[in-house]
Amino acid sequence: SSELTQDPAVSVALGQTVRITCQGDSLRSYYASWYQQKPGQAPVLVIYGKNNRPSGIPDRFSGSSSGNTASLTITGAQAEDEADYYCNSRDSSGNPPYVFGTGTKVTVL
């Protein structure tokens, strides 16, 4: 099955921009979706498809993709953006199963 690799941790100064990456072969064929998870809470979808935000997600969150790498960018990071972020995509077969990335802890300084 496919694997999605993320950097374990990144930090960003308040108000600055941070990019979180997700690498995997399946991303050459399928878009990644991105989830934010705060301690003790369920994950929340923040980006899906080419670059779509669900209702209620601030426009400082954006997504992009190139080759086998998908990226989530937070432009003007806020204190409330400190969380774990996971990418997700279909398996290379195109069906479920799905695969999640290893997760990135974002710290806002």
Next chain:
Amino acid sequence: EVQLVESGGGLVQPGGSLRLSCAASGFTFSSYEMNWVRQAPGKGLEWVSYISSSGSTIYYADSVKGRFTISRDNAKNSLYLQMNSLRAEDTAVYYCAREGGKGGYFDYWGQGTLVTVSS
């Protein structure tokens, strides 16, 4: 408002069984594909199982294949996960998650239910 509420978690001995339920409301349950996703303590997310809107198509992660069974009752707006032959490594918070309209992502999640497999 879309709501997904899991129940059925608890402490079970290795080799035991447990049945999780997910009660859905606020949307037309029978129109949506559903999934179970789990998260071991301090670990990342792991996809567990998928079921199509009608229940006719089902997939499992290799780690649970042959031991877990996903099902749904569209008349009761409910999703289920029957877990047999439980192992310590199945200890996790189990989330039910609705698949987004075009598929490939999870747009709503429940709050999760904790399953602990221990003697």
